Amino acid sequence: MLTLLPAFMLAGCEQITLDGEDENSAEHGTIHWHLCPQPSSSDALVVPAVVSFETEKNPDGTKLALLQCWEFTYAVPSVPSLETASLIPWGDPAESFQFDTKGAYHQPPHTPPAVSLIVFTSGEGTMTIPGTGQKWRGSGGDILIAADTDGSQEMDWKAGTRVVDFSFWGLxxxxSHKVVPAR
Structure with missing residues (x-):
């Protein structure tokens, strides 16, 4: 799960690049970005999720985090009096925070809440899953779910990024959703 730390607790980050699907770098090799497919219907939404499994472990004993794509079917495809809007019901969040980054920084692995729904309102960020090489990038308008992880994922945030993080106590x-293959 991804819970952000106050800026004074974070170290500076290296240059990050967010454009392009795959990139080649003499220093880092080929970077394969985790990309989710389009929804299977107009009544659905596909969201990237970082999750962990009890059976897969990192060398330090923490659960191995993996990126997946989750497809949600809208519970209310057309909200009354807002016919062009659709609805996916989430429960009451335990906490919610808005984070405005003033400068770029690297967020190291950290202890997360059980579930986070992270909404990018502006800016850009990259998530890296150590041990798997998986990467995901987000920018304004993107959503990311983090569920039941030991916090092995890392984030690099560009200056000016704003995210709202809704955390929940339990899975x-x-x-309701289904896992769909990434592109």
Whole structure:
């Protein structure tokens, strides 16, 4: 799960690049970005999620985090009096925070809440899963879910990024969904 730390607790980050699907770098090799497919219907939404499994462990004993794509079917495809809006019901968040980054920084692995729903309102960020090489990038308008991880994922944030993080106490807060293959 991804919970952000106050800026004074974070170290500076290296240059990050967010454009392009795959990149080649003499220093880092080929970077394969985790990309989710389009929804299977107009009544669905596909969201990237970082999750962990009890059976897969990192060398330090923490659960191995993996990026997946989750497809949610709208519970209310057309909200009354807002017919062009659709609805996916989430439970009551335990906490919510808005983070405005003043400068770029690297967020190291950290202890997360059980579930986070992270909404990018502006800016850009990259998540890296150590041990798997998986990467995901987000920018204004993107959503990311983090569920039941030991916090092995890392984030690099560009200056001017704004995210809202809604955290939940348990996995039961996650609406019904199915895992779909990444692109």
């Amino acid at each position: 039961d807060a996650i609406p």
